[in-house]
Amino acid sequence: MTLGNIQHMVIFNLHAGKDTQEAEQFLTSSAEELAAIPGVEEFRVLRQVSVKTDFDYGFSMVFANQAAYDAYNIHPVHTQYVAERWMKEVSRFQEIDFAAFE
Secondary structure, eight states, rough: OEEEEEEEEEEEETTEEEEEEHHHHHHHHHHHHHHHHOOOEEEEEEOOOOSOOOOEEEEEESSHHHHHHHHHHHHHHHHHHIIIIIIIHHEEEEEEEEEEOO
């Protein structure tokens, strides 16, 4: 078994609620900041449409390998974003990371 790229996903709710102007601003500015970090590929902002979960939004991105994912996690833009935006504006979340099964 060989593990390929890493699909990083986080689903979340915001203190600002769903479909608010504040939520839209958070999603837009987050995409601009996070997608620009080296190693991030295929960054997507997602909106929940299922009634089977109570999470409102998601971010999804791909990393070529574990080294790229590790570099993202310690990148100064990411760590500052987590401290100054994520921890203050996100009310709850779940993070999921999958490696492609090849």
